[in-house]
Structures are given as C-alpha cells and as structure tokens.
Amino acid sequence: MKRDGFSFDLLHVDATTGARRGVFHTPRGPVQLPAFMPVGTVGTVKGLTIDAVRATGAEMILGNTYHLALRPGEAIVRDLGGLHRFMGWDGPILTDSGGFQVYSLAQMTKVSEERATFRSHIDGAIVELSPERAVAIQEALGSDVAMVLDHVVGLPNTFDALADAVARTTRWAARSIKAARRPDQALFGIVQGGLFPELRVESARQLVELDFPGYAVGGLSVGETPAEMYAMLDVTVPQLPADRPRYLMGVGTPRDLLEGMRRGIDLFDCVMPTRNGRNALAFTDEGPLRMRNLKYVRDTAPLEANCPCPACKHSRGYLRHLFMAGEMLGPILLSAHNLTYYQRLMAGAREAIAANRFASYCQDRISGWVRSGEREED
Amino acid sequence: MKRDGFSFDLLHVDATTGARRGVFHTPRGPVQLPAFMPVGTVGTVKGLTIDAVRATGAEMILGNTYHLALRPGEAIVRDLGGLHRFMGWDGPILTDSGGFQVYSLAQMTKVSEERATFRSHIDGAIVELSPERAVAIQEALGSDVAMVLDHVVGLPNTFDALADAVARTTRWAARSIKAARRPDQALFGIVQGGLFPELRVESARQLVELDFPGYAVGGLSVGETPAEMYAMLDVTVPQLPADRPRYLMGVGTPRDLLEGMRRGIDLFDCVMPTRNGRNALAFTDEGPLRMRNLKYVRDTAPLEANCPCPACKHSRGYLRHLFMAGEMLGPILLSAHNLTYYQRLMAGAREAIAANRFASYCQDRISGWVRSGEREED
Numbered sequence: 039m040k041r042d043g044f045s046f047d048l049l050h051v052d053a054t055t056g057a058r059r060g061v062f063h064t065p066r067g068p069v070q071l072p073a074f075m076p077v078g079t080v081g082t083v084k085g086l087t088i089d090a091v092r093a094t095g096a097e098m099i100l101g102n103t104y105h106l107a108l109r110p111g112e113a114i115v116r117d118l119g120g121l122h123r124f125m126g127w128d129g130p131i132l133t134d135s136g137g138f139q140v141y142s143l144a145q146m147t148k149v150s151e152e153r154a155t156f157r158s159h160i161d162g163a164i165v166e167l168s169p170e171r172a173v174a175i176q177e178a179l180g181s182d183v184a185m186v187l188d189h190v191v192g193l194p195n196t197f198d199a200l201a202d203a204v205a206r207t208t209r210w211a212a213r214s215i216k217a218a219r220r221p222d223q224a225l226f227g228i229v230q231g232g233l234f235p236e237l238r239v240e241s242a243r244q245l246v247e248l249d250f251p252g253y254a255v256g257g258l259s260v261g262e263t264p265a266e267m268y269a270m271l272d273v274t275v276p277q278l279p280a281d282r283p284r285y286l287m288g289v290g291t292p293r294d295l296l297e298g299m300r301r302g303i304d305l306f307d308c309v310m311p312t313r314n315g316r317n318a319l320a321f322t323d324e325g326p327l328r329m330r331n332l333k334y335v336r337d338t339a340p341l342e343a344n345c346p347c348p349a350c351k352h353s354r355g356y357l358r359h360l361f362m363a364g365e366m367l368g369p370i371l372l373s374a375h376n377l378t379y380y381q382r383l384m385a386g387a388r389e390a391i392a393a394n395r396f397a398s399y400c401q402d403r404i405s406g407w408v409r410s411g412e413r414e415e416d
Numbered sequence: 417m418k419r420d421g422f423s424f425d426l427l428h429v430d431a432t433t434g435a436r437r438g439v440f441h442t443p444r445g446p447v448q449l450p451a452f453m454p455v456g457t458v459g460t461v462k463g464l465t466i467d468a469v470r471a472t473g474a475e476m477i478l479g480n481t482y483h484l485a486l487r488p489g490e491a492i493v494r495d496l497g498g499l500h501r502f503m504g505w506d507g508p509i510l511t512d513s514g515g516f517q518v519y520s521l522a523q524m525t526k527v528s529e530e531r532a533t534f535r536s537h538i539d540g541a542i543v544e545l546s547p548e549r550a551v552a553i554q555e556a557l558g559s560d561v562a563m564v565l566d567h568v569v570g571l572p573n574t575f576d577a578l579a580d581a582v583a584r585t586t587r588w589a590a591r592s593i594k595a596a597r598r599p600d601q602a603l604f605g606i607v608q609g610g611l612f613p614e615l616r617v618e619s620a621r622q623l624v625e626l627d628f629p630g631y632a633v634g635g636l637s638v639g640e641t642p643a644e645m646y647a648m649l650d651v652t653v654p655q656l657p658a659d660r661p662r663y664l665m666g667v668g669t670p671r672d673l674l675e676g677m678r679r680g681i682d683l684f685d686c687v688m689p690t691r692n693g694r695n696a697l698a699f700t701d702e703g704p705l706r707m708r709n710l711k712y713v714r715d716t717a718p719l720e721a722n723c724p725c726p727a728c729k730h731s732r733g734y735l736r737h738l739f740m741a742g743e744m745l746g747p748i749l750l751s752a753h754n755l756t757y758y759q760r761l762m763a764g765a766r767e768a769i770a771a772n773r774f775a776s777y778c779q780d781r782i783s784g785w786v787r788s789g790e791r792e793e794d
Contacts, residue, residue, distance in 0.1 A: 082745040087726045087752075091699060101598075110713070110737045118733045126729050202730075317561045335488070336495045348465045351504050355496045359488045360460060366461040366744065 042327055044224045046283050050098075056275065056302035057387070062098075062252075062283050064130040064182045064221050066122070068176035069098045072387055074380045075132060075307040080105040081125050083117070084312045085366075086375040088091035088126040094347070094374060095381030098130040100199040100307040103175050103185075104139035108158050108165070112178035118296065120180030131170040132307070133181035135172040135214075137228070138256070138288060141190035149189055151206065169210040170217040177220045185254060186214035188228040193261045203257075208244040215248060226285060233266050235273040242277035253278045254285040255303070264294065271301040277301075288300045292321060292383055292407065296400045299387055311376030316369040318361045320349075321379040323403065325410025327354070329372065347371075347378035422602045422629055424661050431772035432654065435678035435765070440630075440661050442560045443507040443600050444500070447476045449661065449740040450677045450765055452515075452758045453510060453685040458483040459493070459503050459537040463744075464691045466504040472725070472752060473759030476508040478685040481553050481563075482517035486543070488537040490556035498558030510685070511559035515551040515606070515609075516666060527567055529584065547588040555598045563632060563665075565604040569726035571639045583618040583646035593626060603622040604663060611644050613651040614761050620655035631656045632663040633681070634656040644673060649679040650665065656680075670761055670785065671700060674778045677765055689754030696739045698727070699757040701781065703788025705732070712736040719753055723760070729754035754757070 040359045043065035050059040060071040076091055079102045079307030083091045091099065101121055106112060119132055137154075139160045140147055144156035144165070150172060152167035154389050169187045176184035187210050189203040199227050207230045218225050231237030245253060253273050258267045272284070277308035278284050285305035295306055311321065318329040327334075327341060337354035349371035383403070390399035421443035428437040428548035438449040454461045454469055460468045469477065479499055484490060496502050499509055517534075518525055522534035522543070531546035547565045554562035565588050567581040585608045596603050605623035609615030623631060633652050634742045636645045649664070656662050664676045673684055689699065696707040698719050705712075705719060715732035727735060727749035737748030761781070768777035 040705050062637075080737075080741050080743060081734070083742050085744045085748070087468075087748065088729075089726060109741050110733075114714060114737070115759075118716055118731050124731070124734050126734075135751065209483065216515070220572060336492060338496055353496050353502070354506075355488075355492065356459070356502050359458075359492070359502075363456060363487050365460050366747070367462045367465065370463070370465065370748070 039226045040098055041251055044223050045312070046281060048280065050392055052391045052396040053392035054397050055300045056098055056301045057090060057391045058302055058304060059360075059375055059391040060082070060283065060304055062304070063223060064224075066128060066130045066182055069130055071304040072384055072391075073098055073101040073237065074295065074304055074384045075305065076103070076377050077307055077309045077312065078125060078127075079108060079309075081121065083373075083377070085316065085370045086377070087146060090348070090374055093346070094377040095385065098132060099127060099131045100183060101179065102126075102136070102139065103133050103172060103179070104136035104143065104167075104206050106133075106179060107136065108160055108402050112175045113371070116178040116180070122180060129159040130182040132183040133176045133179055133185065134226075135176070135183075135185040135187040136167050136288065137172075137188040141192065149206070150211070153382070154187075169213040173214050173217040173225070177218070177223060181223060183252065184218070185226050186211045188230055188256050190230070190260065191232070191255050193232055193257075194230055197234055197237070199341060200234055200237050202229070204230045204237050204241040204244075207241065208242060208248075209248075211248055218223065224251045225253050226250055226252040228254045228287070229274055230257045231270075231274075231279075233262060233270060235270070238270055238274045239277055240273055246277065246279060250282070254284040254287050256287045258286070259288045259290060264297070267294070268297050268301065269305065271298060275302045280402055292380070293404060295380070295383060296387070296403060299391075300396070300400060312373045313382050313401045315372035315374075315376040318368065318372065320357075320372050321376050325407045325408045328356050329354065329368070330361050331358070342373055342379075345378060345382070347375045419629060420599050421693045423445065424630070424659060427482075427684065429769055430769045430774040431476045431579055432775050435677045435769045436680055436682060437769040437775040438661065438682055440682070441551060442602075442677035444506060444508045444560055445475070447508055448766060449682040450762055450769075452673065453478040453683065454755050455480070455685055455687045455690065456503060456505075457687075458487060461501065461755070462749075463694065463748045464755070468726070468752055469505070469755070473763065474755065476743060477505055478508060478515065479503075479511045479557065479559060480514070481511045481512035481550060481557070482521065484511075484557060485514065485553050487540055490553045490634045496559070498697075500558065508560040510559055510561040511554045512639040512665065513554070513565040513606075514545050514565040515550075515563075515568050518545060519638070521569065524577045527584070529587070529633040530705040532565075540691055544599055547591040551592050551595040551603070555596070555601060559601065561602045561604060561630065562591045562596070563604050564606055566608055566634050568608070568635050568638065569610070570647075571610055571635075571717060573610055575612055575615070578608070578612055578615050581610075582615050585619065586626075589623055604628055604630040604632050606632045606653055606665070607626055607650075607656075608635045608650075613638060613648070613650060617649055617655055618653045624655065624657060628660070630661040630663060632665050634665045636649055637666045640746045642675070645672070646675050646679070649676060649681065653680045668784040670758070671782060673761060674760070674765070674781060677769075678774065678778060686752070689758050690751045693750035693752075696731050696746065696750065697749050698735075699754050703785045703786045707735050707746070708730065709736070719751040720757075723753065723756060725753045
C-alpha cells in the first residue's frame with residue numbers, strides 16, 4: 039500500500055563512523071534524525087504535561103499498543119478523537135505492536151501461529167493479540183507509525199527457539215502488511231534473531247524483501263550485555279537498506295544511544311529517562327547523580343549549568359529535599375530534566391554528525407560519564 | 417518596628433455587601449485583593465512546577481512553617497538562599513506560624529505559657545515551638561509576611577478553654593512582635609475565640625491594640641459548620657481596622673471564599689484545590705465533577721469550555737482515563753485546573769466588587785454549584 043506523506047532523507051553520513059544525519063518526513067511534520075522518542079505508555083509521558091514534553095525538545099513520541107488496548111481500550115481512544123487528540127500531541131506518534139509487552143508483562147502467555155494469548159497484567163483478563171489485531175488497534179489509535187507484531191523471546195535462548203521466532207515474526211510481518219488499511223500510517227518491520235548473527239541477518243533479509251518503509255531492531259534489552267547488543271547491531275544494520283529509517287526499540291542508556299548511532303541507528307525510545315527520574319536519578323554530562331544523596335543537602339548549584347529544563351532553575355539541595363519529603367514535584371522535575379538531557383544528547387549528536395566529528399563527540403560524552411564512576415539503573 | 421515596602425490600599429467597598437477591592441503592596445510586588453494563596457506546604461505547591469503555579473494566576477503563595485522546620489529545616493532553606501529562591505518564586509510569600517499544625521498534625525502536644533512541645537508527625541522527634549522560635553524560623557525562611565504563633569484548640573470546646581487560648585494568643589502575639597528583627601517582613605496577628613462571639617471580639621480588640629499591619633481570623637475550619645464559621649466572621653471582621661488586610665486562614669470551599677469576601681475578608685489559603693485535585697475532583701461553575709465517574713468515559717468536552725488551564729486542553733474522557741490508570745498526570749492536571757478555578761473565581765469577584773455587583777456574582781456562582789447537587793470533599 040502506498041503511504042502518503044512519509045519519506046526519509048539521508049542528509050549526511052559521518053566521515054569516520056556509521057552515524058547518519060537524516061530527516062523522517064511524516065504527515066504530522068518532520069523528525070530530525072537521529073531522534074529519541076519519549077515513551078507515553080498509556081497516553082501520557084509519565085509525570086509531564088504535554089507542553090512539558092514538547093519543551094524537552096522531543097519531536098516524536100511513542101505510545102504502547104498493549105497498554106492502551108487494555109486501558110482505556112483503543113475504541114475509547116478512537117472515540118475521543120484518536121491518540122493525538124487524546125494526549126494533546128500534534129506531532130508524529132509511533133506505536134509499538136505489543137510484542138515486547140506480551141513477552142515482558144503479560145502472564146501465562148501462549149504463542150501459536152495464529153496469535154498470542156495471555157492474561158492482562160492489570161486484571162488477569164484473557165487477551166488475544168494477532169498480527170491483524172495489532173494493526174487494527176494501532177489504526178484505531180491513529181498513530182503515524184505502526185509496528186508489526188513480533189515474537190519476542192528472552193535471552194539467552196536456544197538457536198531453535200530463536201529461529202522459530204524469526205520465522206514467525208516474518209510470517210506475522212507479511213500478515214500485518216495485508217491487514218493494514220490506513221494510507222496515513224506507515225508500518226515498520228522488526229528484526230529478531232536474539233544473539234545469533236546468522237539469524238539476525240536472515241531476519242533482516244526476509245523483512246527487507248517485504249519492503250517496509252522503515253525497520254526496527256527488536257528483541258534486545260532482554261537480558262543481554264551491552265557488548266552483545268552492540269555486536270548484534272554490527273551484524274544487523276548493514277543488512278538494512280540505507281534509504282529507510284532504522285529504529286532500535288526500547289534502548290537505552292545514554293551510552294547505548296551513542297553506540298547505536300555510531301552503528302547507523304536513527305531512532306530510539308526508552309523509559310529510562312522517566313523511570314530513573316522518578317527514582318531520583320538525574321542524567322548529566324558528569325554521569326548520573328543520585329539526588330537522595332546527603333552530599334546535595336546544601337548544594338546551591340543546578341543539576342547542570344546550561345540546561346534549560348525546569349529542574350535546572352532550582353538548586354540540587356531543593357531537588358534532594360523534594361525526594362526526601364516524598365513530593366510529586368521531585369519525579370516531575372527529574373523526568374523533565376532527564377528527557378531534556380536525552381534530547382540535548384541527540385541534538386549534540388546531530389550537529390556532530392553533520393560536522394564529521396561524531397567520534398570525538400562520543401569520546402567526550404563517554405569520558406565525562408566514566409569519570410564519575412556512577413552507573414545508571416535500568 | 418517599621419516595615420519597609422508594605423502598605424494596604426482599600427480601593428473600593430461593594431455597594432451592597434462588605435466585600436472589599438484592595439491592593440496589598442509588598443517588597444516583592446503588589447497583590448490584588450481579595451486574593452487566594454495556593455499552599456506550598458513544604459516548599460512546593462503539590463504536583464505543580466513553579467511556572468505552572470504562576471500560570472494559574474496566583475500572585476502570592478503560602479508556605480508552612482511547621483513542615484519546613486521539620487523538613488528540610490529552616491537553616492537549610494536559608495543556606496539555599498531562602499524560601500523564594502528555594503521554590504523559585506519571586507512574588508510575595510506568606511508563612512503561617514505552625515500554630516494550626518501543632519493542633520492538627522503534631523502528636524502528644526503540650527502547650528505551656530512558654531511554648532508548645534510536641535512530637536513530629538514524621539519521625540516522632542520532640543520539637544519545641546515558642547512564639548520567638550516561630551518568628552526566628554520564618555525570618556530564616558525569609559517570607560514576606562510572617563504569622564504570630566497562635567494557640568489553636570479544637571471545636572466544640574468550653575468557654576474557659578477558649579478564653580485561655582485567646583489570652584495566651586495575645587501574650588504570644590506581643591512576644592512575637594518583640595522577637596521580630598527583619599524590617600522586610602510584616603507580622604500579622606491571629607484572632608482566636610472559637611465559636612464564642614464575646615471571645616472573638618475580645619481577641620480582636622486585644623490584637624488591634626498591638627497594631628499589626630494585618631490581621632488573620634484563625635481557629636476556624638476545625639470542626640464547626642459553615643454557618644458557624646460565617647457567624648464568627650460576622651462578629652469578628654467589624655472589630656478589625658478597615659485600613660489593614662484581613663486574612664481567613666485555611667479556608668475553604670468556593671462557597672466559603674464568597675461568604676468570606678462578602679463579610680470583608682481579603683486573603684485566603686487552602687489545600688482544597690490541590691488535595692481534591694489529587695483525588696480526582698474538579699471544581700467548575702457547574703459544581704464539582706468526580707472524574708472517576710463512568711459517565712465521562714467517552715466525554716470529549718473539557719472540564720470547562722473557557723478555562724485556560726492545561727487540563728482543559730484535554731477531554732474529560734482523557735482525564736478520567738488518567739485517574740483510572742493511576743497516572744501522575746491526573747493529579748497534576750486537576751491540581752492545575754482547581755487552582756486556576758480558584759484564581760478565576762477571585763478575579764471574577766474583584767471585578768464584581770469594583771462594579772458593585774458582588775451580591776449577584778455570588779448568587780450566580782452559588783446557583784450554578786447548587787444545581788449540580790454535588791458537594792466538595794474536605
């Protein structure tokens with residue numbers, strides 16, 4: 039099916055890495071790539087008004103099909119004007135397919151050739167999700183980019199289990215294409231294959247034959263090490279067509295974003311900025327700060343001197359106080375800061391790629407994070 | 417002590433009620449009266465960034481001495497630049513004295529002539545609060561208006577208990593004046609007396625002799641009916657000098673604000689807009705809406721058509737969804753809406769007073785609330 043209003047411009051490839059500067063055009067406006075999408079799980083980026091989300095610099099956001107289908111249900115979102123109107127976001131939205139949540143959140147999941155059947159993590163109700171139903175839900179939600187339903191399995195796992203998941207994911211991808219009806223919604227395929235390079239290559243080849251307008255790398259961030267994840271990108275990305283956007287699903291730490299971009303990834307999403315923010319961890323160029331730490335009690339400095347976010351109008355001492363007192367404003371401000379940090383990291387990366395200095399940009403950022411000796415939480 | 421930069425302009429008294437249109441000038445700018453102060457208990461108006469507080473239309477906010485003294489402690493607030501810088505609020509701030517919290521929150525409270533002694537509701541630590549200490553804490557916080565420590569007792573209560581509290585409150589008020597050092601901070605007295613008109617009159621007379629730059633009516637909202645509260649205003653307010661601002665502490669419902677203004681009150685504070693907002697209740701001209709109600713599930717209308725708040729950019733169906741899903745954004749948006757509602761109610765009142773139509777303004781608002789048959793929670 040012809041999709042209206044979607045195109046991908048590859049503006050520049052960094053001289054010494056695989057990092058790409060591009061633009062993803064959508065009916066709801068362009069997205070400068072590489073880009074990070076905040077996660078609006080159930081129709082809200084946790085803790086932020088939609089104006090606050092916009093103020094972080096985000097151009098495109100993500101909604102979770104699994105969560106929205108369970109609550110409030112896609113028919114209600116549709117009746118309330120679709121996901122954009124529901125959330126008050128007029129820019130592009132990508133919805134995932136629910137494949138990852140069926141693996142990670144649902145209970146008593148059974149996957150057959152026809153569909154996944156599981157119990158809702160909210161009320162235990164039996165729910166069915168087929169490739170066709172995942173497309174129908176996303177069409178009801180009215181997202182700009184929909185994802186095919188993929189079969190995600192945990193790692194480590196056997197070759198046979200992963201080969202089976204790859205084959206099913208390809209068959210489901212073909213069914214998804216047949217099921218799609220909306221000309222104003224682009225459908226992306228999802229590469230699986232676990233940590234087996236040959237399966238990753240095979241999965242990518244099969245999906246590329248189906249000619250998607252964009253490709254995701256899925257089935258990662260499910261128990262493997264960062265090095266294993268980066269190795270899978272090394273083998274997968276070269277299999278993907280250069281003229282389509284590439285999306286690394288559910289990833290990751292600031293370091294993961296740099297390593298993904300270095301290998302040619304254009305699009306990311308992750309709950310880390312908001313989830314960590316709610317838990318008092320602030321991302322900075324000096325590494326993560328744990329804001330409950332006593333050392334900040336009289337610290338008059340902001341989290342970061344040059345950050346335009348609402349948290350950085352306050353002292354670290356104030357932010358610590360908010361968390362110690364259990365005030366909502368702590369999670370609100372740190373979520374805003376972390377999302378702003380991620381957007382600034384991406385904006386810096388885009389500039390660096392255009393100037394052929396992405397390698398030194400990565401080195402500068404990583405050395406700043408490493409100096410602190412702190413680690414992010416997941 | 418001479419206070420710099422404080423003055424009260426009485427602009428107009430409504431032709432048919434006691435409602436007053438005035439301006440309270442402070443070193444940090446003017447406050448249009450009558451005014452409602454959002455409560456920033458522990459250095460944050462719960463759920464709102466300070467920019468969001470400003471966007472509701474608030475000109476002056478309140479901080480709680482008791483809460484801030486316990487957490488983080490006034491010395492830390494002072495070291496972080498004072499309460500204004502701590503919160504990021506450059507307008508005027510009023511701090512209460514802790515008298516009400518010693519009555520309502522503290523445990524094992526003992527009140528002697530010298531001081532109140534109690535256990536912190538947070539960690540059980542023994543805390544002492546004397547009139548001098550209440551002033552010192554508020555001077556460390558650096559609020560623009562400080563309140564004297566008053567002796568609050570529950571209602572109903574005996575004449576003797578209340579007469580005793582009145583006498584002690586007056587003696588403590590005199591000690592507070594002696595203790596005050598900051599020329600940039602105004603100190604207000606607090607009228608006590610429970611539901612005994614003669615005690616209210618006596619308390620007001622004694623305090624007026626001490627010549628405060630402003631007077632509060634305290635010891636209300638502690639178990640009496642609205643009619644009993646209004647009756648106490650009827651006897652108390654005429655005892656207060658017309659050329660000083662009058663503040664009704666901790667009150668109240670939208671109806672209470674109208675009834676207070678009608679009787680000549682200039683200043684209010686209350687947690688109702690934020691506390692009710694967190695609990696899914698939205699104030700509107702049609703009465704309160706309970707946003708978990710199933711009837712809103714597909715309601716595409718905003719809470720109120722003409723409200724400029726961030727909640728009213730969304731549908732009622734979306735707001736209901738946020739509460740049903742337990743999302744932080746529900747409390748955030750309804751707190752913003754309710755504070756905006758209170759500020760709009762006050763702005764409308766100021767206009768109505770200036771135009772000598774405050775009585776009909778009250779009638780219009782009250783008939784709208786009554787039609788719905790709903791009641792606010794406390």
